[in-house]
Amino acid sequence: MRAYEVIHRKRDGRPVPPEAIAELVRDYTEGRVPEYQMAAFCMAVFFRGLSDPEMRSFVTAMLHSGDVLDLSDVPGPKVDKHSTGGVGDKVSLALAPLAAACGVKVPMVSGRGLGHTGGTLDKLEAIPGFQVNLPVERFREILASTGACLIGQTDRIAPADRKLYALRDLTATVESVPLIAASIMSKKLAEGIDALVLDVKVGSGAFMKRTEDARRLAEALASIGRGMGKRVSALLTDMDQPLGRAVGGALEVREAVDLLRDEGPRDLRELTVELTAEMLVLGGVAPDRPEARRRVVAAIGDGRGFLKLCEITEAQGGDPDALADPSLLPSAESTRDVPSRERGLVQAIDAEAIGLAAMALGAGRSRIEDRVDPAAGLVVEKKVGDAVEVGEPLATLHLGRAPLESPDAVEARVRGAYQIGSAPVPPERLILERIEGGPP
Amino acid sequence: MRAYEVIHRKRDGRPVPPEAIAELVRDYTEGRVPEYQMAAFCMAVFFRGLSDPEMRSFVTAMLHSGDVLDLSDVPGPKVDKHSTGGVGDKVSLALAPLAAACGVKVPMVSGRGLGHTGGTLDKLEAIPGFQVNLPVERFREILASTGACLIGQTDRIAPADRKLYALRDLTATVESVPLIAASIMSKKLAEGIDALVLDVKVGSGAFMKRTEDARRLAEALASIGRGMGKRVSALLTDMDQPLGRAVGGALEVREAVDLLRDEGPRDLRELTVELTAEMLVLGGVAPDRPEARRRVVAAIGDGRGFLKLCEITEAQGGDPDALADPSLLPSAESTRDVPSRERGLVQAIDAEAIGLAAMALGAGRSRIEDRVDPAAGLVVEKKVGDAVEVGEPLATLHLGRAPLESPDAVEARVRGAYQIGSAPVPPERLILERIEGGPP
Numbered sequence: 001m002r003a004y005e006v007i008h009r010k011r012d013g014r015p016v017p018p019e020a021i022a023e024l025v026r027d028y029t030e031g032r033v034p035e036y037q038m039a040a041f042c043m044a045v046f047f048r049g050l051s052d053p054e055m056r057s058f059v060t061a062m063l064h065s066g067d068v069l070d071l072s073d074v075p076g077p078k079v080d081k082h083s084t085g086g087v088g089d090k091v092s093l094a095l096a097p098l099a100a101a102c103g104v105k106v107p108m109v110s111g112r113g114l115g116h117t118g119g120t121l122d123k124l125e126a127i128p129g130f131q132v133n134l135p136v137e138r139f140r141e142i143l144a145s146t147g148a149c150l151i152g153q154t155d156r157i158a159p160a161d162r163k164l165y166a167l168r169d170l171t172a173t174v175e176s177v178p179l180i181a182a183s184i185m186s187k188k189l190a191e192g193i194d195a196l197v198l199d200v201k202v203g204s205g206a207f208m209k210r211t212e213d214a215r216r217l218a219e220a221l222a223s224i225g226r227g228m229g230k231r232v233s234a235l236l237t238d239m240d241q242p243l244g245r246a247v248g249g250a251l252e253v254r255e256a257v258d259l260l261r262d263e264g265p266r267d268l269r270e271l272t273v274e275l276t277a278e279m280l281v282l283g284g285v286a287p288d289r290p291e292a293r294r295r296v297v298a299a300i301g302d303g304r305g306f307l308k309l310c311e312i313t314e315a316q317g318g319d320p321d322a323l324a325d326p327s328l329l330p331s332a333e334s335t336r337d338v339p340s341r342e343r344g345l346v347q348a349i350d351a352e353a354i355g356l357a358a359m360a361l362g363a364g365r366s367r368i369e370d371r372v373d374p375a376a377g378l379v380v381e382k383k384v385g386d387a388v389e390v391g392e393p394l395a396t397l398h399l400g401r402a403p404l405e406s407p408d409a410v411e412a413r414v415r416g417a418y419q420i421g422s423a424p425v426p427p428e429r430l431i432l433e434r435i436e437g438g439p440p
Numbered sequence: 441m442r443a444y445e446v447i448h449r450k451r452d453g454r455p456v457p458p459e460a461i462a463e464l465v466r467d468y469t470e471g472r473v474p475e476y477q478m479a480a481f482c483m484a485v486f487f488r489g490l491s492d493p494e495m496r497s498f499v500t501a502m503l504h505s506g507d508v509l510d511l512s513d514v515p516g517p518k519v520d521k522h523s524t525g526g527v528g529d530k531v532s533l534a535l536a537p538l539a540a541a542c543g544v545k546v547p548m549v550s551g552r553g554l555g556h557t558g559g560t561l562d563k564l565e566a567i568p569g570f571q572v573n574l575p576v577e578r579f580r581e582i583l584a585s586t587g588a589c590l591i592g593q594t595d596r597i598a599p600a601d602r603k604l605y606a607l608r609d610l611t612a613t614v615e616s617v618p619l620i621a622a623s624i625m626s627k628k629l630a631e632g633i634d635a636l637v638l639d640v641k642v643g644s645g646a647f648m649k650r651t652e653d654a655r656r657l658a659e660a661l662a663s664i665g666r667g668m669g670k671r672v673s674a675l676l677t678d679m680d681q682p683l684g685r686a687v688g689g690a691l692e693v694r695e696a697v698d699l700l701r702d703e704g705p706r707d708l709r710e711l712t713v714e715l716t717a718e719m720l721v722l723g724g725v726a727p728d729r730p731e732a733r734r735r736v737v738a739a740i741g742d743g744r745g746f747l748k749l750c751e752i753t754e755a756q757g758g759d760p761d762a763l764a765d766p767s768l769l770p771s772a773e774s775t776r777d778v779p780s781r782e783r784g785l786v787q788a789i790d791a792e793a794i795g796l797a798a799m800a801l802g803a804g805r806s807r808i809e810d811r812v813d814p815a816a817g818l819v820v821e822k823k824v825g826d827a828v829e830v831g832e833p834l835a836t837l838h839l840g841r842a843p844l845e846s847p848d849a850v851e852a853r854v855r856g857a858y859q860i861g862s863a864p865v866p867p868e869r870l871i872l873e874r875i876e877g878g879p880p
Contacts, residue, residue: 008612011486036479040611043483046451171480172448 003027003037010044018057021050025061029160035167042164042173050178055220056227058178062186065160069107069136069192074144076105077283081197081275082188084217085117087205087355088242088380091272092120092150093256097308098276100147101299102292104283107143107191108150109157113364113372116205116355118252121152126249126330126374130318142315147308149316158186177213181220185228195231195282197275198222202432203240205351211236211432218435231282236433237271241349241384244268248363248377250329251398257323260306267383267430273297274431330375332398337381338411340388342420349384353417354395360410362400376400378414385425394418443467443477450484458497461490465501469600475607482604482613490618495660496667498618502626505600509547509576509632514584516545517723521715522628523639524647524657525557527795528682528820531639531712532560532590533696537748538716540587541739542732544723547583547631548590549597553804553812556645556795558692561592566689566770566814570758582755587748589756598626617653621660625668635671635722637715638662642872643680645791651676651872658875671722676873677711681789681824684708688803688817690769691838697763700746707823707870713737714871770815772838777821778851780828782860789824793857794835800850802840816840818854825865834858 001020113119218234225232258264277292286292310320322328362373441460553559658674665672698704717732726732750760762768802813
């Protein structure tokens with residue numbers, strides 16, 4: 001079937017034969033279908049969606065556009081976690097060593113931050129010497145020996161997705177649930193995993209602002225996973241305020257280390273435990289969630305998670321001493337408090353605004369080619385529900401060497417992100433829903 | 441506003457500032473906006489439409505992408521007629537001389553046939569010597585001296601439309617009412633007309649198969665005309681069977697000449713009179729429709745229309761003797777009847793199938809670069825409601841020199857186009873609706 005006919009059918013909401021979808025992806029990747037036809041197809045998908053068989057065919061074709069790792073020679077269940085992106089989300093830094101310490105193999109391919117959201121690779125690189133670009137053979141060795149390895153995406157994983165994403169980015173077709181789901185899953189399935197835990201963020205700091213959109217995405221992801229014979233769980237989690245307190249490379253590494261030392265913010269710990277426990281259950285190393293949670297908490301309490309992070313860091317060329325002694329991490333030359341001008345209870349924090357404030361300090365990227373300052377960032381001193389007096393700091397800015405904006409401008413951003421009032425604030429739920437999609 | 445933002449807004453159904461629409465069209469035409477962004481925009485328009493201000497800006501930008509004729513130095517009201525295309529539609533060949541004979545100036549820029557529909561240029565070229573490619577100055581002279589001139593579109597009229605149409609044709613975005621309307625009107629408004637009569641065809645042989653779609657198109661066309669300060673009328677007319685009996689270049693010229701000699705099929709005459717009368721009213725040369733119809737009928741009856749066609753033909757290099765003596769027109773070396781295998785009343789004729797049968801004989805094009813055989817075509821001997829006996833011819837095939845299919849295959853096409861049954865057939869209405877859109 002010609003590309004024209006595929007676009008035409010999708011436009012009119014008629015089923016497209018799965019083989020025709022696969023052919024479209026292949027022909028597009030290899031340059032036989034021009035960008036303008038793929039752009040029209042993506043916009044038609046924005047309006048019409050993809051059926052389950054169409055989606056399966058679409059993802060399979062993207063997945064097989066590049067290398068698919070075969071980790072069957074690495075013993076143990078291979079389970080990864082993927083987050084749709086948020087502000088202050090350093091879960092992976094603690095989750096990967098904790099899951100590995102509990103007997104799951106974690107082959108994790110992560111991304112970089114863009115806009116208001118951070119990326120795991122940038123955070124890892126705040127650890128002196130840490131290498132995220134490793135050849136596949138080294139990735140496999142570290143995974144087998146330590147139980148986890150965290151690297152960046154290579155050019156050889158799902159090149160169709162990279163080409164398509166660049167096009168979607170220019171044609172306003174990014175915000176399509178099936179296209180987002182296909183993009184995520186084609187990359188994750190290329191990792192050679194057996195199971196996947198998805199953290200689908202909802203709220204002001206997330207890609208999905210509304211629960212129903214996040215649920216649709218989670219269901220699409222789970223459905224793809226099911227269709228490909230993988231075990232998949234998705235948690236819908238709150239991103240209406242930053243996760244934890246730290247936002248920015250080295251600051252987030254410190255907070256993850258705090259967690260692994262049985263300290264640090266409660267919300268970060270709760271989410272990390274829950275997601276790691278889910279990996280243990282999906283990987284079949286724990287019989288049920290309560291037992292899985294107990295094991296993760298134990299691995300925090302007895303320091304096995306922290307030691308595992310040191311071990312992984314060393315294997316990937318990083319300096320484990322910087323984890324034991326955070327003064328060896330990059331740090332800002334000066335800090336500055338953002339004092340509150342109001343008294344009351346924090347009603348809400350616009351997480352996206354906080355993410356953009358951190359970016360303005362140099363902790364993030366506005367374009368993919370920008371460099372990140374690992375020392376820059378901010379620490380949220382007051383979270384939703386906290387009482388605040390006039391003059392008390394809402395947040396502390398860690399001033400980087402190459403900020404995009406003046407400290408005054410960033411301070412205004414942070415202050416603007418806070419809603420302070422007198423109404424009592426009900427406790428926010430961190431984990432909103434769980435969506436499961438095991439093999440049929 | 442960047443193209444991305446325009447696409448994004450249109451996708452989400454938010455208003456786009458008219459200036460941003462105009463900028464998009466200009467930047468696309470001049471190569472600053474890539475094809476893939478325009479493709480995504482067109483697909484978003486397919487789903488979201490264009491508001492009146494957006495449409496006005498879109499059409500204006502397409503119109504001004506090329507030359508806009510100024511015919512203000514040609515005295516008299518300039519009025520054109522445009523048909524959305526059908527099978528056996530030779531109205532323009534009689535309408536242009538009739539309107540000119542009644543005092544309207546007709547600057548008509550026509551197209552070629554494609555697929556099952558014929559084009560006025562191909563029909564004109566069946567007249568030996570007739571030139572449809574004339575320089576603008578000669579077009580103006582003939583218009584001023586004879587009252588009508590019929591030419592083909594030049595590269596300098598609405599180049600944005602040509603570029604956009606080629607893209608839409610490859611991206612399944614042709615069938616969008618606002619894009620169709622913009623394409624038609626940008627070309628027609630470039631002719632320097634004061635008013636325009638639109639013949640929007642509905643039915644099996646038309647682009648629009650359903651009355652509601654045709655009505656939406658007619659209303660969009662009228663709305664654009666109104667917005668541009670032109671007087672526009674649109675008639676929704678039946679194309680559920682071929683118009684008249686002849687389909688194919690020279691055969692249609694003969695039928696148009698028959699009409700101008702007060703002979704020929706009733707439906708062709710009725711529609712031609714109605715559309716021409718509409719031009720007289722819009723052009724202000726007749727006070728009302730009944731009087732306009734009387735004048736057109738008089739110009740048929742006393743031969744002024746026929747003489748005017750001869751005059752125009754001579755001015756455009758054609759041989760007027762071939763109009764007086766149709767044996768001088770191209771003719772097929774052999775003909776073949778398609779006898780009916782059934783007895784009864786003709787319930788319906790699939791006009792598109794008849795158009796494709798004529799194309800298969802060599803009378804049409806499957807691709808724009810194909811050549812048309814002016815002698816090839818067919819004559820429909822039985823129309824809807826006619827009684828037919830077994831063995832009586834349904835149609836006569838005029839076999840061209842380079843047919844695309846065998847006579848047997850074409851015969852099967854024609855027979856398959858006929859539905860014959862015993863039910864009484866109510867008379868079909870030829871003119872279904874009238875939609876007007878004068879200046880506000």
